[in-house]
Amino acid sequence: IDEDEPTRTLDSRTLESVATFIKNGHARKIVVMTGAGISTSAGIPDFRSPDTGIYANLAQLNLPYAEAVFDISYFRNNPLPFYTLAQELYPGKYRPTITHSFINLLYQKGLLLKLFTQNIDCLEREAGVPGDVIVEAHGSFARQSCVECKHPYPQDLMQKAIHEKSVPTCLECNGLVKPEIVFFGEQLPTEFFANRGLPVEADLCIVMGTSLSVQPFASLPEFCSQGTPRVLINQERVGTMGSRSDDVLILGDCDGGVRKLAEACGWLEELNELWAKT
Ligand code: APR
Numbered sequence: 001i002d003e004d005e006p007t008r009t010l011d012s013r014t015l016e017s018v019a020t021f022i023k024n025g026h027a028r029k030i031v032v033m034t035g036a037g038i039s040t041s042a043g044i045p046d047f048r049s050p051d052t053g054i055y056a057n058l059a060q061l062n063l064p065y066a067e068a069v070f071d072i073s074y075f076r077n078n079p080l081p082f083y084t085l086a087q088e089l090y091p092g093k094y095r096p097t098i099t100h101s102f103i104n105l106l107y108q109k110g111l112l113l114k115l116f117t118q119n120i121d122c123l124e125r126e127a128g129v130p131g132d133v134i135v136e137a138h139g140s141f142a143r144q145s146c147v148e149c150k151h152p153y154p155q156d157l158m159q160k161a162i163h164e165k166s167v168p169t170c171l172e173c174n175g176l177v178k179p180e181i182v183f184f185g186e187q188l189p190t191e192f193f194a195n196r197g198l199p200v201e202a203d204l205c206i207v208m209g210t211s212l213s214v215q216p217f218a219s220l221p222e223f224c225s226q227g228t229p230r231v232l233i234n235q236e237r238v239g240t241m242g243s244r245s246d247d248v249l250i251l252g253d254c255d256g257g258v259r260k261l262a263e264a265c266g267w268l269e270e271l272n273e274l275w276a277k278t
Contacts, residue, residue: 010229013248015257018204018231019264022111027204029113030106033220037209037234038099039121041255044089048211049235054085061085072183076147079167079176086179090162091122091141099208099233100127101275102258105267107133108274114198118210118217120181127278137192137217139181144168148175188216199223205230208254212239233257 008026010017021027036046047054055066061081068074069081104127106112116135117124122142124134136142144153151172158179161168168177182188196216199205205224212218218239224230231248232241242249250257262271 009227010246010248013246015248015250015261016264018229018248019261021204021229022265028111029202030111030204030206031113031199031202031220031224032103032106032115033205033207033210033217034099034103034115034117034119034124035208035210035212036119037211038097038254039094039119039123039209041097041099041253042094042121042123044094044121044123046209048213058085067184070181070183072147072185075178075183076176079178082178083161083167084165086162087165089120089141090159091120091126094121094123096123096127096275096278097255098271098275099254099258100124100129101278102262102271104128105262105271105274113202114195116192116195116217116220118214120179128274135189135191135195137182137188139179139189141179141181144177144179146170146173146175147178149173153177192216196220197223199228200225202228204228206233207231207239207241208233208258210234210238211236212241233261 010021040046045052045054050056058066058069061084063069063081069085075082100123103115103124107129112133114133114135115124115129116137118138120138120140122140144158145151149172151170153168158168170177199220200223202224205221205228207221221230221239229246229248233250233254237249241247262268
């Protein structure tokens with residue numbers, strides 16, 4: 001072994017060792033996997049946090065169970081609960097967080113191989129991450145179409161319906177219109193399956209703001225090769241994160257964890273400047 005060649009593995013399971021690994025140029029193909037926890041500080045509730053999560057606040061919708069609001073068979077019978085909630089979730093009135101800007105910073109530095117997100121708020125795009133490096137595994141509000149005949153539905157009419165909390169119907173067949181976000185019971189976009197194997201090529205994996213409780217997204221970190229450090233930046237330990245000898249857990253608020261990691265990499269000023277421009 002060449003003595004002064006910095007080791008290609010982490011020297012410890014700390015944030016500092018991840019920063020050293022990055023500064024030594026060992027992380028050039030980073031995959032990032034995110035969930036609703038990276039948007040809570042933007043004002044968008046996540047799903048499963050007790051008290052503040054969406055699923056804990058749907059009582060007024062009289063749902064048989066919380067996740068029904070995103071269940072395709074329930075939606076076909078009763079689309080109103082979804083359209084009541086959609087107004088709160090619809091993109092456009094939220095600012096990206098510093099965590100979104102950190103992902104953009106990785107991209108700007110040419111280190112981001114792919115971002116896999118479960119979020120439908122489009123804040124990654126608004127933070128400057130280009131669409132071709134983002135896999136929106138659970139779709140997004142970017143498009144909407146008829147659940148019966150699949151005919152696309154105009155964006156302006158959808159925004160009007162969301163604003164009025166009314167249920168839009170297809171201009172062709174009068175069927176129900178739904179944004180192209182993935183409901184329970186629906187297939188994920190083909191783009192997810194086309195990219196699902198990509199983590200095997202990554203040299204660093206960063207998982208942020210997700211409970212890793214919904215498959216098949218939750219299996220993504222398992223596709224990282226042995227010897228590829230996997231970093232969790234999250235309030236709580238989730239999934240299998242922490243089970244490998246080179247997993248690193250940075251538990252706590254993701255904006256704080258991202259600031260600490262950026263500082264350890266010597267990127268804090270750049271990150272703040274990038275975020276200030278969003
Ligand atoms: N900082 C760090 N972690 C946070 C923060 C924060 N500010 N806020 C929330 N979290 C953590 C929570 O502790 C939890 O572990 O983020 C995670 C959010 O988990 P969920 O609410 O389950 O959100 P997510 O993992 O994105 O849900 C997955 O479930 O309902 C479906 O399709 C929907 O995409 C969604 C999927």
